[in-house]
Amino acid sequence: MLAGNLRRGVTAFACVVAALAVMGWLGPAKAAEAAMVKIGFIKAEQDRQIPISRLDIVADDAGLRGAELAITDNNTTGRFTNQAFELKRYSLAKGGDAAALIGQIAADGVGFVLVDADEAPLLALSDAARGKDMLLFNLAAPDTELRDEKCRANIIHVAPSRDMLADALTQFLVLKRWSRWFLISGANQPDKAMADALRRSAKKFGAQIVEEKAYDVTDSSARTDSGHAQVQQQIAVFTQISTNYDVLVVADESEIFGPYLPFRTWSARPVAGTSGLTPVSWHPAHEQWGATQMQNRFQKLAGRFMTPIDFHAWLAARSVGEAATRTKATAFPAIRDYLLGGEFGVAAFKGQKLSIRKWNQQFRQPIAVATTELPVSWSPQPGFLHQRSETDTLGIDEPESRCKLQ
Amino acid sequence: MLKTRQAHVGRTGLIAAAMLIAPLGGAEAYMAYVSNEKDNTVSVIDLDKLAVVRTYPVGQRPRGITMTKDGKFVLLCASDDDTVQVIDAKTDKVVRTLPSGPDPELFVLHPSGNPLYVANEDDNLVTVVDVETEKVLAEIPVGVEPEGMGISPDGKIIVNTSETTNMVHFIDEKTHEITANVLVDSRPRFAEFTADGKQLWVTSEVGGTTNVIDPATHQILKRITFQIPNVQAEAIQPVGVRVSKDGKYAYIALGPANRIAVVNARTFEVEKYLLVGQRVWQLAFTPDEKYLVTTNGNSNDVSIIDVAKQEVIKSITTGRLPWGVTISKD
Numbered sequence: 125m126l127a128g129n130l131r132r133g134v135t136a137f138a139c140v141v142a143a144l145a146v147m148g149w150l151g152p153a154k155a156a157e158a159a160m161v162k163i164g165f166i167k168a169e170q171d172r173q174i175p176i177s178r179l180d181i182v183a184d185d186a187g188l189r190g191a192e193l194a195i196t197d198n199n200t201t202g203r204f205t206n207q208a209f210e211l212k213r214y215s216l217a218k219g220g221d222a223a224a225l226i227g228q229i230a231a232d233g234v235g236f237v238l239v240d241a242d243e244a245p246l247l248a249l250s251d252a253a254r255g256k257d258m259l260l261f262n263l264a265a266p267d268t269e270l271r272d273e274k275c276r277a278n279i280i281h282v283a284p285s286r287d288m289l290a291d292a293l294t295q296f297l298v299l300k301r302w303s304r305w306f307l308i309s310g311a312n313q314p315d316k317a318m319a320d321a322l323r324r325s326a327k328k329f330g331a332q333i334v335e336e337k338a339y340d341v342t343d344s345s346a347r348t349d350s351g352h353a354q355v356q357q358q359i360a361v362f363t364q365i366s367t368n369y370d371v372l373v374v375a376d377e378s379e380i381f382g383p384y385l386p387f388r389t390w391s392a393r394p395v396a397g398t399s400g401l402t403p404v405s406w407h408p409a410h411e412q413w414g415a416t417q418m419q420n421r422f423q424k425l426a427g428r429f430m431t432p433i434d435f436h437a438w439l440a441a442r443s444v445g446e447a448a449t450r451t452k453a454t455a456f457p458a459i460r461d462y463l464l465g466g467e468f469g470v471a472a473f474k475g476q477k478l479s480i481r482k483w484n485q486q487f488r489q490p491i492a493v494a495t496t497e498l499p500v501s502w503s504p505q506p507g508f509l510h511q512r513s514e515t516d517t518l519g520i521d522e523p524e525s526r527c528k529l530q
Numbered sequence: 531m532l533k534t535r536q537a538h539v540g541r542t543g544l545i546a547a548a549m550l551i552a553p554l555g556g557a558e559a560y561m562a563y564v565s566n567e568k569d570n571t572v573s574v575i576d577l578d579k580l581a582v583v584r585t586y587p588v589g590q591r592p593r594g595i596t597m598t599k600d601g602k603f604v605l606l607c608a609s610d611d612d613t614v615q616v617i618d619a620k621t622d623k624v625v626r627t628l629p630s631g632p633d634p635e636l637f638v639l640h641p642s643g644n645p646l647y648v649a650n651e652d653d654n655l656v657t658v659v660d661v662e663t664e665k666v667l668a669e670i671p672v673g674v675e676p677e678g679m680g681i682s683p684d685g686k687i688i689v690n691t692s693e694t695t696n697m698v699h700f701i702d703e704k705t706h707e708i709t710a711n712v713l714v715d716s717r718p719r720f721a722e723f724t725a726d727g728k729q730l731w732v733t734s735e736v737g738g739t740t741n742v743i744d745p746a747t748h749q750i751l752k753r754i755t756f757q758i759p760n761v762q763a764e765a766i767q768p769v770g771v772r773v774s775k776d777g778k779y780a781y782i783a784l785g786p787a788n789r790i791a792v793v794n795a796r797t798f799e800v801e802k803y804l805l806v807g808q809r810v811w812q813l814a815f816t817p818d819e820k821y822l823v824t825t826n827g828n829s830n831d832v833s834i835i836d837v838a839k840q841e842v843i844k845s846i847t848t849g850r851l852p853w854g855v856t857i858s859k860d
Contacts, residue, residue: 471736476764
């Protein structure tokens with residue numbers, strides 16, 4: 125084993141030298157020192173509700189591990205291009221000083237910053253970064269308004285918006301002719317926002333909301349001893365309606381009641397939305413389009429499954445690497461201009477090139493509709509056509525965009 | 531020299547004549563071996579009858595498939611078993627396995643018949659395996675997700691494409707060291723040298739292009755793009771490519787565009803698109819280049835192309851998700 129590693133090391137070194145000599149990426153005199161691109165990762169602290177299912181507990185290193193994997197991938201390529209990539213970690217306390225943090229990041233020479241934060245801290249960071257050589261990547265905030273009336277020129281949205289997620293799900297349900305919906309929404313702001321996205325999407329693709337109910341509990345303990353008996357009765361009664369429907373659609377990002385719905389409903393109907401069949405940008409069991417390699421690499425690195433935010437972080441950091449390779453540059457302006465310039469595209473295990481919408485800087489991407497166990501399908505669905513790219517049937521399209529990037 | 535179909539028919543024809551049977555009826559047909567990724571089987575297609583004559587079980591997730599130079603054995607990447615299986619072409623029995631490194635997908639044999647160069651997607655390595663002694667001779671570090679493997683006709687230059695690094699790595703046969711890296715479009719999948727060794731054709735699945743590279747200078751001679759009416763750009767995903775021995779035509783499988791692009795290899799112009807089955811992946815010529823066989827993963831069939839006419843003449847149902855194809859030598 126040791127001999128093998130040594131041999132690999134020696135060969136790797138030889139490769140770098142050979143690569144540089146032949147390709148002339150850098151002059152021979154400077155060959156030993158790779159040009160560095162620093163990528164930051166900010167985790168904004170937030171209060172998290174304990175999820176109903178243990179399977180939904182978010183790992184402390186969620187997102188971070190995806191970024192680390194992309195740095196490793198970028199550095200493997202960097203051996204051939206004489207570029208190196210480094211990840212720097214930051215955290216923003218709840219109500220912390222965004223300006224001070226951005227100042228520190230700028231002083232560290234970091235230009236590309238992955239941000240795991242909700243809307244408010246993300247906007248505070250964006251304000252603080254204005255006028256600096258800094259580009260933020262939104263890994264976590266799904267708020268559609270961030271891509272629309274509140275859009276910012278210094279934010280690239282890697283995470284799909286609620287509208288994109290809703291459209292991905294709706295296309296599938298409409299394709300299945302499960303067009304009559306019973307919509308149940310939660311009482312917290314994100315739940316209401318998701319319900320809005322689903323209503324808008326139903327209208328866009330011709331689904332009909334035949335009945336709506338609100339579940340007005342805003343806080344709930346996830347764990348109770350023998351609480352299941354009550355839940356079983358309550359959900360059956362709550363979902364008993366006289367209107368016939370095809371599918372129960374739930375908007376409960378807060379996870380107050382959504383995960384209790386499948387199989388506890390009064391009628392024998394499937395559940396979709398934030399529980400049951402859910403739209404997701406990544407799934408730990410996704411293995412199409414070469415994703416097996418990605419999942420294997422990630423699991424080897426992190427010792428756990430890859431989640432959507434890990435994928436977002438990987439995609440953001442990998443995109444910086446891709447831009448550095450293509451432009452043969454490591455300076456901030458060259459990479460930023462390439463990312464936003466319209467030529468950029470990156471392979472990311474979704475069966476097609478992922479690129480960035482120029483009108484609101486949202487990554488266009490296929491979205492899976494999935495059970496907990498497996499992706500069921502990938503949207504856009506066949507037949508939902510678009511003059512530019514079928515992925516632009518998901519989310520806000522250019523003509524309806526209210527985003528003015530500045 | 532090129533082994534002609536005529537010579538082949540002549541030899542077996544003698545036997546047939548001795549048996550007082552019409553020569554054509556007794557001729558041994560070329561056999562196509564198709565790896566069925568989802569079924570863990572290989573379908574054997576008789577290319578005279580144009581029908582599947584046998585199907586036999588192999589290891590898990592069979593993908594890359596090739597014949598040994600003597601035509602006696604089929605070599606198969608059993609990706610999920612982390613091994614290369616050696617299958618007797620006549621008896622369909624797995625006679626031994628070769629160490630391949632993890633998750634082998636594609637490989638290429640040295641023109642002399644040994645060694646075998648295997649791309650290990652999970653480990654960013656190309657593994658060099660002696661097919662006689664079954665020993666790993668070397669592990670060559672390459673870019674992220676190595677996939678396509680090619681070798682120059684003289685055996686001196688090995689080529690690997692890395693799907694996430696997006697490079698073509700040129701490797702010296704003797705030293706196992708990388709001598710050059712050429713950046714190509716996204717997700718390079720497959721590399722094919724022309725018979726004269728003067729061009730290297732590399733497909734980029736996500737980039738939607740094929741680059742023709744001069745292996746001597748490492749310059750890109752031509753970046754070929756594809757436009758098909760009523761097919762969205764994202765669906766055009768070049769994967770397999772084969773160039774006729776006379777260097778006149780290249781045939782490129784375009785994945786979910788469900789078509790083979792016929793490219794004039796002298797002018798690099800795309801002359802036509804042949805409609806085949808769904809998600810067409812890999813290609814193989816019969817040794818006489820009469821037929822080109824394409825594996826169509828999502829329609830569970832292969833298409834048979836009459837090369838002279840540049841027409842699809844038949845679809846033949848295989849197992850589920852046919853992935854790779856190789857054809858017997860005689």
